[in-house]
Every structure is written in structure tokens, then in C-alpha cells.
Amino acid sequence: LLAARYAASVICSDYMPASLEFTRRSAVINQLTNMECRCLDWNVSGEIPTTDIVLMSDVNYDPAEFEILFRLLTRLLQNGSRLILSTPQRIMGKSFIERLLSFCKEQQTIPVAYDQAVKEIFIMQIKH
Incomplete structure (x- = not known):
């Protein structure tokens, strides 16, 4: 919005x-x-539009989807999109994030207060 x-x-x-x-x-x-x-279904490549910027939040939560998601992000990058990904830091998502680091142009971690606790949110800007 x-x-x-x-x-x-x-x-x-x-x-x-x-x-x-x-x-x-x-x-x-x-x-x-x-x-x-x-x-949109990430598994159907014809459904994925070409855009200048893609904002993605909390998409890497299911290890069974990591390979499909990585292929989608790679395809978006090859089409010239800039990606901004925000995700809570999760141990299960570490390997997925590590695969993206070679494309990462900028990254930062922001503490966010939620439900009487502070969660670390990792934000990365990705460009091919």
C-alpha cells in the first residue's frame, strides 16, 4: 500500500x-x-510479471519452497528487476539467504518490537 x-x-x-x-x-x-x-503461483513462470522493483516480505519460511523461490528470484534478476527482500532471521532460512548474498548490493538488520519481544528483520537489496 x-x-x-x-x-x-x-x-x-x-x-x-x-x-x-x-x-x-x-x-x-x-x-x-x-x-x-x-x-500468483511461483511454480508457473508465465504468471510472473516483469517489473522494475519487487518488494518481498517473509517469503522464505518453507524450506520445501526454497529452490522454487530461488529460481523465481533468479528469473526476476535476469529480467532486470531489483529485489528488496525483508525476512525475520530464522535458522531454517539461513542457507537460502546465503545463496542470495552474491547478488546483494546492500543489507541491514533492523530490530522490530513485536509481542513483547524484539525480532531481528534482515533486509537486503538484490540486483544482478
Whole structure:
């Protein structure tokens, strides 16, 4: 939603239609007319649009999906997209993040207070 305030156009995607409906409603409430919501499956390459910037948050939570996700990110990079990935630091996601470090142009860790605890969120800017 924040990106739609500054970008010419925004595609918001998820695999779960219910998540997209919530986002659609938020866009309407916030009068964002330059935002499109799409249900996308990472396994179907024809569904993945070409974009300038891809914002991804908390996508590397299932080790069974890491290879598919890495291929998707590689394809986006080859198409010229710049990726900004934010993810909580998880031991199970460490190997996935390590594979991306060679593409990483900038990285930082930000502490975020949540549920009476502080969680470390790792943010990386990735470009081919």
C-alpha cells in the first residue's frame, strides 16, 4: 500500500485469494487506483510479471519452497528487476539467504518490537 503512493503502478500478489481480498479492500479505502492484486503461483513462470522493483516480505519460511523461490528470484534478476527482500532471521532460512548474498548490493538488520519481544528483520537489496 505504501509503494502505491509513490509508484506509477503496483502489482500486489499472493498465493492465497483471501489475503488479496484484504489488500484490495485496503486499496479501495485508501483510494489507491494504481494498484492491481493478482493471485500468483511461483511454480508457473508465465504468471510472473516483469517489473522494475519487487518488494518481498517473509517469503522464505518453507524450506520445501526454497529452490522454487530461488529460481523465481533468479528469473526476476535476469529480467532486470531489483529485489528488496525483508525476512525475520530464522535458522531454517539461513542457507537460502546465503545463496542470495552474491547478488546483494546492500543489507541491514533492523530490530522490530513485536509481542513483547524484539525480532531481528534482515533486509537486503538484490540486483544482478
